[in-house]
Amino acid sequence: MASNLSDRWQSQALSVFAVREILEKPIEGESAQSRIKQIGMMNILYMMHQAHEKLTLSNIIEITGMTRGGVIETMDFLVERGILLETMGKNSMGRGTARQFQFAPGVFESLRMVVGDGKR
Secondary structure: OOOHHHHHHHHHHHHHHHHHHHHOOOOOOOOHHHHHHHHHHHHHHHHHHHOOOOEEHHHHHHHHOOOHHHHHHHHHHHHHOOOEEEEEEEOOOOOOEEEEEEEOHHHHHHHHHHHOOOOO
């Protein structure tokens, strides 16, 4: 079981990872404001992930209070960067489709290299 200290280190490592990936590798056509939104979104998504919340557009909109367009724009940049993977799943009613996201495996591999596996 990971300690509280290793959990804090992992959160810090994620923040550093997000800042470096987003600020040091700008995508053509994105604004500085967009990059800052992506860094903030990464922290929110990580907290949702830790709480076992589904990373769907609806859940993210509910938690952030952002507009659907604002969330989509931010998520699309994170997908383009390879930080998130996007899939289509069933919506909460089970009838339609919903965009769902998950962290790319490489994100957690990078964090493990920095933090270790939490075992001593």
